[in-house]
Amino acid sequence: xxxxxxxxxxxxxxxxxxxxxxxxxxxxxxxxxxxxxxxxxxxxxxxxxxxxxxxxxxxxxxxxxxxxxxxxxxxxxxxxxxxxxxxxxxxxxxxxxxxxxxxxxxxxxxxxxxxxxxxxxxxxxxxxxxxxxxxxxxxxxxxxxxxxxxxxxxxxxxxxxxxxxxxxxxxxxxxxxxxxxxxxxxxxxxxxxxxxxxxxxxxxxxxxxxxxxxxxxxxxxxxxxxxxxxxxxxxxxxxxxxxxxxxxxxxxxxxxxxxxxxxxxxxxxxxxxxxxxxxxxxxxxxxxxxxxxxxxxxxxxxxxxxxxxxxxxxxxxxxxxxxxxxxxxxxxxxxxxxxxxxxxxxxxxxxxxxxxxxxxxxxx
Amino acid sequence: xxxxxxxxxxxxxxxxxxxxxxxxxxxxxxxxxxxxxxxxxxxxxxxxxxxxxxxxxxxxxxxxxxxxxxxxxxxxxxxxxxxxxxxxxxxxxxxxxxxxxxxxxxxxxxxxxxxxxxxxxxxxxxxxxxxxxxxxxxxxxxxxxxxxxxxxxxxxxxxxxxxxxxxxxxxxxxxxxxxxxxxxxxxxxxxxxxxxxxxxxxxxxxxxxxxxxxxxxxxxxxxxxxxxxxxxxxxxxxxxxxxxxxxxxxxxxxxxxxxxxxxxxxxxxxxxxxxxxxxxxxxxxxxxxxxxxxxxxxxxxxxxxxxxxxxxxxxxxxxxxxxxxxxxxxxxxxxxxxxxxxxxxxxxxxxxxx
Numbered sequence: 001x002x003x004x005x006x007x008x009x010x011x012x013x014x015x016x017x018x019x020x021x022x023x024x025x026x027x028x029x030x031x032x033x034x035x036x037x038x039x040x041x042x043x044x045x046x047x048x049x050x051x052x053x054x055x056x057x058x059x060x061x062x063x064x065x066x067x068x069x070x071x072x073x074x075x076x077x078x079x080x081x082x083x084x085x086x087x088x089x090x091x092x093x094x095x096x097x098x099x100x101x102x103x104x105x106x107x108x109x110x111x112x113x114x115x116x117x118x119x120x121x122x123x124x125x126x127x128x129x130x131x132x133x134x135x136x137x138x139x140x141x142x143x144x145x146x147x148x149x150x151x152x153x154x155x156x157x158x159x160x161x162x163x164x165x166x167x168x169x170x171x172x173x174x175x176x177x178x179x180x181x182x183x184x185x186x187x188x189x190x191x192x193x194x195x196x197x198x199x200x201x202x203x204x205x206x207x208x209x210x211x212x213x214x215x216x217x218x219x220x221x222x223x224x225x226x227x228x229x230x231x232x233x234x235x236x237x238x239x240x241x242x243x244x245x246x247x248x249x250x251x252x253x254x255x256x257x258x259x260x261x262x263x264x265x266x267x268x269x270x271x272x273x274x275x276x277x278x279x280x281x282x283x284x285x286x287x288x289x290x291x292x293x294x295x296x297x298x299x300x301x302x303x304x305x306x307x308x309x310x311x312x313x314x315x316x317x318x319x320x321x322x323x324x325x326x327x328x329x330x331x332x333x334x335x336x337x338x339x340x341x342x343x344x345x346x347x348x349x350x351x352x353x354x355x356x357x358x359x360x361x362x363x364x
Numbered sequence: 365x366x367x368x369x370x371x372x373x374x375x376x377x378x379x380x381x382x383x384x385x386x387x388x389x390x391x392x393x394x395x396x397x398x399x400x401x402x403x404x405x406x407x408x409x410x411x412x413x414x415x416x417x418x419x420x421x422x423x424x425x426x427x428x429x430x431x432x433x434x435x436x437x438x439x440x441x442x443x444x445x446x447x448x449x450x451x452x453x454x455x456x457x458x459x460x461x462x463x464x465x466x467x468x469x470x471x472x473x474x475x476x477x478x479x480x481x482x483x484x485x486x487x488x489x490x491x492x493x494x495x496x497x498x499x500x501x502x503x504x505x506x507x508x509x510x511x512x513x514x515x516x517x518x519x520x521x522x523x524x525x526x527x528x529x530x531x532x533x534x535x536x537x538x539x540x541x542x543x544x545x546x547x548x549x550x551x552x553x554x555x556x557x558x559x560x561x562x563x564x565x566x567x568x569x570x571x572x573x574x575x576x577x578x579x580x581x582x583x584x585x586x587x588x589x590x591x592x593x594x595x596x597x598x599x600x601x602x603x604x605x606x607x608x609x610x611x612x613x614x615x616x617x618x619x620x621x622x623x624x625x626x627x628x629x630x631x632x633x634x635x636x637x638x639x640x641x642x643x644x645x646x647x648x649x650x651x652x653x654x655x656x657x658x659x660x661x662x663x664x665x666x667x668x669x670x671x672x673x674x675x676x677x678x679x680x681x682x683x684x685x686x687x688x689x690x691x692x693x694x695x696x697x698x699x700x701x702x703x704x705x706x707x708x709x710x711x712x713x714x715x716x717x718x
Contacts, residue, residue, distance in 0.1 A: 044687060074680050076687045079642040081632040084561065085426050086677060092422065093681075103541065107635065115559070127541070166638070167530065168541055197526055197638070 034070040035275050037061065038090030040083065041075035042102035043200065048245035049225045051075065054101045057267030064268055084108035091116040097274040100124065109133055120279045122270045124263065125170060127350065129281055136266045139287030140170065141177035142317050143259025144221065145324035146295055147241040148181025149313055150256045151219035152189050153306045154239050160191045161212030163222040163229050165199040167363050171223050173352040177324040178221055179359055192217055193361035199225040206232050213238055230255055246296035258296035265290060289318040325349060330357040367712045375708050383704035391697040398693065404683060412682050413675035425562035427670055429632065433624040435666035436569040437648035439576040440620020442657040444613025446580060447589035451614050453514025454621040455645025456521035457492040461622025462629040463525055464491030466636050469551030470544060480551045484626050492622015493615045495521065500614035504607035510614065526638050533636065543637040553631050565627035572620060577659035585612065621645055654701055672697065
């Protein structure tokens with residue numbers, strides 16, 4: 001008991017020390033003071049890509065709150081050792097709401113959140129929750145399913161190429177859905193998959209894209225943090241599918257569509273919740289229906305009737321009439337993983353570590 | 365008027381002390397111009413860079429936590445560098461050390477055993493040494509270039525780590541994400557205080573600094589290694605065997621890096637994931653040279669490098685300086701530091717008028 005009290009005392013005295021040190025005592029904010037928000041990006045904001053889309057969420061807060069918000073942004077924080085320090089400092093210097101935007105921010109946030117019980121933590125792509133640590137994530141697979149359908153309509157070879165950053169469920173699942181979307185149009189469609197083990201390695205990604213092209217793929221979808229896949233596909237005369245941002249201008253006119261991420265609603269919801277005092281740690285997982293996943297404008301080369309079908313598909317997925325992982329689903333070896341008439345459970349989707357039938361490639 | 369560069373007869377003792385001071389002054393000057401040109405108050409920026417990060421207990425704790433692995437690895441590497449043994453693969457040795465230590469922590473039958481930390485320490489040091497023994501063997505036996513071998517082994521270590529966390533060691537309760545389970549409490553260094561992250565692994569670094577100093581300045585083997593670095597032919601003539609310098613240099617670096625990996629995994633990390641080091645193994649090479657391959661210089665170099673890193677974050681958080689600008693500033697400081705050292709061995713002279 002003594003120990004606990006002592007620790008608590010030290011914790012608060014330490015926090016005060018840091019707040020004094022950074023020349024700010026806003027942790028004891030009054031009602032007139034602006035809402036203090038800290039945001040940690042995993043990479044610098046570029047023209048396109050993952051962090052860019054998060055910065056749009058931050059912009060949405062700024063637009064809504066104006067001078068009633070003070071946002072501190074720090075970018076290029078990837079390593080867990082560094083992330084823990086940054087989250088601590090943001091919390092200690094009085095930020096009431098703190099966003100982490102990378103899976104690698106997870107363990108550090110789980111360690112820091114309990115030490116600052118009055119601070120709200122929001123973790124994008126997280127899986128673990130605490131009393132004051134909520135998570136939000138996009139249903140990428142809804143976007144890839146539609147994109148896969150678009151690809152199959154336009155593909156001549158029926159072979160789709162997929163490049164992924166890491167073979168984690170958040171990438172493996174969407175890769176499967178890409179092929180399932182394609183198979184909903186052309187049941188014989190297949191998908192070659194390559195993982196780079198990096199989010200940002202344009203050199204390796206270029207090689208991977210060229211490999212896929214030489215294997216006969218004429219639609220390339222790349223889930224990394226660059227536009228390289230779209231670019232190489234366009235230069236090679238193949239169709240492409242963009243991810244995170246609309247990458248049309250990199251695709252030599254060959255980007256069919258992109259499944260873009262719009263986190264504005266997530267950022268606004270959290271900021272409003274904290275401002276009104278109603279914020280709770282939740283696990284939010286949204287897709288086409290909430291507009292977190294949005295399809296970029298379809299390529300004009302796609303015939304109007306096909307575009308209409310794709311828009312209908314978007315609407316049906318948003319309305320829940322079509323589920324990308326509806327049975328019957330078989331894995332690469334032909335084992336039935338989802339029986340006809342049922343759908344894959346949310347837990348299984350978020351832990352997906354197997355390829356569906358028709359995927360070519362191995363998960364290490 | 366032309367200036368001439370002239371080698372000094374003896375390294376200048378005054379310049380040895382003056383060089384870092386001059387470099388710091390020039391850095392502050394160049395930095396101030398840079399910050400002012402971009403519309404930031406130079407004094408406030410320098411304050412945020414060098415004072416704000418460490419004027420709280422938490423700041424000091426973070427400073428030492430970040431500096432500790434850099435100093436530890438640089439000490440080990442400097443032993444080899446003094447003998448011209450170029451181990452640039454400390455990053456890989458760190459990773460292997462972290463893997464071995466984490467393996468012990470995760471799979472030792474009794475997760476509450478007080479022996480866990482010592483065993484992990486031995487595993488980390490041993491694995492780092494074993495990884496460094498490969499280039500040592502190849503260099504001593506087949507005269508293979510250790511620069512290439514140590515660097516290439518870093519990639520192999522990274523891939524081995526990736527294989528383990530994606531495959532056999534993946535946390536069964538972790539939604540298939542590539543990371544191991546968290547280490548049990550007995551396998552982690554207990555922080556001095558739970559409000560901060562600094563832990564007793566800092567003592568390992570302190571001991572390593574003292575050992576490094578004793579070895580390089582007080583031991584015969586250390587002297588032999590310095591001679592073979594400075595004058596290989598003289599060393600051979602005196603009967604110093606090159607292979608013993610190769611083995612000592614590489615194993616010292618491997619052990620230090622392996623221990624640093626163990627301290628990271630048992631300290632701030634608590635688990636393995638595909639990337640576990642923010643480039644400590646490479647940054648330590650710079651630290652070793654900023655510290656002029658001397659134990660106490662390395663301590664200062666490590667503290668400087670980590671302060672630059674923390675300062676870069678602070679200016680971003682408090683003043684909104686872009687991360688790229690802070691990296692330019694860090695580059696300016698390193699440039700002036702290494703450039704000023706030039707004048708220890710050389711001087712500029714005005715040519716005599718004919």
